[in-house]
Amino acid sequence: MIGEHVGFVRAVRVAGPGREFLPTSEPVDLVIADGVIADIAPTGNLRPTGVVVDGEGGWLLPGLWDHHVHVLQWALVAERVPLGEVASARDAASIMAFAPESDGRRVGVGFRDGLWPDEPSLALLDAATGDGATYLVNADVHSVWMNSAAFRREGFEPVASGMLREEDAFEISRRLNAMEPDRADDAVERMARAAAARGIVGLVDLDMTWNDEPWQRRVARGFDTLRVSYGTYPQHLDRAIAEGLRTGDRVRGAAHDLVRVGPLKAITDGSLGTRTAACAHHYPGEIGNHGLLTVPPDALVDMMTRATAAGLECAIHAIGDVANAHALDAYARTGAVGTIEHAQLVAHADIPRFARLGVAASVQPEHALDDRDMTDAIWAEQSAQPYPLRALVDSGANVRFGSDAPVASLDPWAAMASAVFRTRDGRDAWHPHQRIDIDTAIAASTAGGSTTPAQISPGALADLVIVGDDPHAADERGLRAMPVRTTLLAGRVTHGA
Structure with missing residues (x-):
């Protein structure tokens, strides 16, 4: 159903903003027309029209932002080496020694050196990675640890720590993200x-x-x-x-x-x-x-x-x-x-x-x-x-x-x-x-x-999400693992259904 325009949502329980204005906490049906919610009523009181999504008692919220x-930097994370769990500079350098190359660069992301027991250095990273241009991007993106080959490639003067910070680091990120459209x-x-x-x-x-x-x-x-x-x-x-x-x-x-x-x-x-x-x-x-x-x-x-x-x-x-x-x-x-x-x-x-x-x-x-x-x-x-x-x-x-x-x-x-x-x-x-x-x-x-x-009410945009569990009853792990059944963008299915 991806891409289809929905005209009717059946049997959902409203869990997000707007539920306080509904006359009942029981399941409701929604009519969607021209990308907005046209009507809401207790299940069984509205006539289905167009493509129907059966909510099966799931929980309805406004679409999330x-x-x-x-965007692009997040989209590229899957192509880069994750370093979020690395506990030391030496371990990070060792991991990058075996990292795959893309466009002649080895890129790791997500390290947090604030509590590492050892300090990042140019010498440490050079010893582990040799002549392969290597870049480790801090989780906060405000610093990048590079080896000598990376400094040469980017035209920056090497520093003993191997770390570029703030605007220099942002410039490296821009270069790493530059690719064929x-x-x-x-x-x-x-x-x-x-x-x-x-x-x-x-x-x-x-x-x-x-x-x-x-x-x-x-x-x-x-x-x-x-x-x-x-x-x-x-x-x-x-x-x-x-x-x-x-x-x-x-x-x-x-x-x-x-x-x-x-x-x-x-x-x-x-x-x-x-x-x-x-x-x-x-x-x-x-x-x-x-x-x-x-x-x-x-x-x-x-x-x-x-x-x-x-x-x-x-x-x-x-x-x-x-x-x-x-x-x-x-x-x-x-x-x-x-x-x-x-x-x-x-x-x-x-x-x-x-x-x-x-x-x-x-x-x-x-x-x-x-x-x-x-x-x-x-x-x-x-x-x-x-x-x-x-x-x-x-x-x-x-x-x-x-x-x-x-x-x-x-x-x-x-x-x-x-x-x-x-x-x-x-x-x-x-x-x-x-x-x-x-x-x-x-x-x-x-x-x-x-x-x-955003509200769930007549006249509101039909940007909606149906989930499998009540967020109000979920514990911490349950909220993180919330099953998302259907996502609608102006009544058009972008996920599930």
């Missing part, structure tokens, strides 16, 4: 189908490139599996303004409106793992290292002012508390509309400012568990709140969930499980006072976010 994805687009198609299989109907693509061109190409090629909002980076802001790109406009030349221009994305500090997130207190053992502001505050205000005047919303990467404060200040000074991406360490006084300024908090709940040990070690002396979630929700902020894939897997059920339970793998809940309820987690996983979620 991932609000922060690096058909191969790249095939990988994105596979990624989109896998996303639909987890109930996803839309995402925000923040690949670090000029995203307008590849999305024009993909739409012309027939891409129609997901809704996409794609970002623009500061180095392309002049071009975006000159070409008239405005947030919300459909990609140029498209016959449908699934793919649209998204926000200006600006990275204003580093990351926890690379110890470059801009923080009020220095990093342990590194007096004077408070992280790095990669965009000065005045430059950020100027950039956001220009974007806002041109009709572009903003998405501001801020991880440390200093970076978050400057980002909030910039929103206050410019009147810009948009998000702060990550918000991993926020001063207590700044948490209420998100709601007051109308700035959405685009957060990645899985990162809290990925980073819990590093946070406890590296940010132990920080006075701000690490990974606030309940605090943001309670303050009235609009919270939106994402994965930052490939930093975490593109799976909204994993994000919800981490937000609701703040644990995985049987460990005790981490900062349990920051847990949220499942209804808020579902709302944050829809297009509008926690305060303005």
Whole structure:
């Protein structure tokens, strides 16, 4: 049934936003017409029309969104060596010695060196990998460990650590992701189908490139599996303004409106793992290292002012508390509309400012568990709140969930499980006072976010997902493993049925 337009959904129980307005908790039927929900009533009270999906008592939610994805980089993860479980620099180097080559490069991804007992070095990686150009991309993508052959190939001066950080690392990632368009687009198609299989109907693509061109190409090629909002980076802001790109406009030349221009994305500090997130207190053992502001505050205000005047919303990467404060200040000074991406360490006084300024908090709940040990070690002396979630929700902020894939897997059920339970793998809940309820987690996983979620109601878009279990009754493992039966995009089947 993939690609078919559904006219009727039978016998589903509503588990997402909108259920509170229904007259019964018993199964309901839905009529879908022209891509929207035309009617809802208790099962047996509406006449079936068109293609029918039998929900068989499954649970219905609005289609899910991932609000922060690096699409091509995530699509290519399957072609690269996973290093997420590697416990030392020596082990990582040894694994890469036997890694397969692609385009003359050996690429590993997902390592986390913050708690390794040994230090990455050029000499260590050279000894293991020899003359084969070798690249290890940190899980947070803010650093890349390379051997001498890779430095020569890329034209960078070798450094003793073998590590490139921040903009140099981003440039290496851009080069690693540059490939023949058909191969790249095939990988994105596979990624989109896998996303639909987890109930996803839309995402925000923040690949670090000029995203307008590849999305024009993909739409012309027939891409129609997901809704996409794609970002623009500061180095392309002049071009975006000159070409008239405005947030919300459909990609140029498209016959449908699934793919649209998204926000200006600006990275204003580093990351926890690379110890470059801009923080009020220095990093342990590194007096004077408070992280790095990669965009000065005045430059950020100027950039956001220009974007806002041109009709572009903003998405501001801020991880440390200093970076978050400057980002909030910039929103206050410019009147810009948009998000702060990550918000991993926020001063207590700044948490209420998100709601007051109308700035959405685009957060990645899985990162809290990925980073819990590093946070406890590296940010132990920080006075701000690490990974606030309940605090943001309670303050009235609009919270939106994402994965930052490939930093975490593109799976909204994993994000919800981490937000609701703040644990995985049987460990005790981490900062349990920051847990949220499942209804808020579902709302944050829809297009509008926690305060303005997508609804299941007449007139709403028929972006829907039917799952096999009640999310309200699921434990942590059950939520992560949620069986997705059917995904509909404007009433068209993109998965299952």
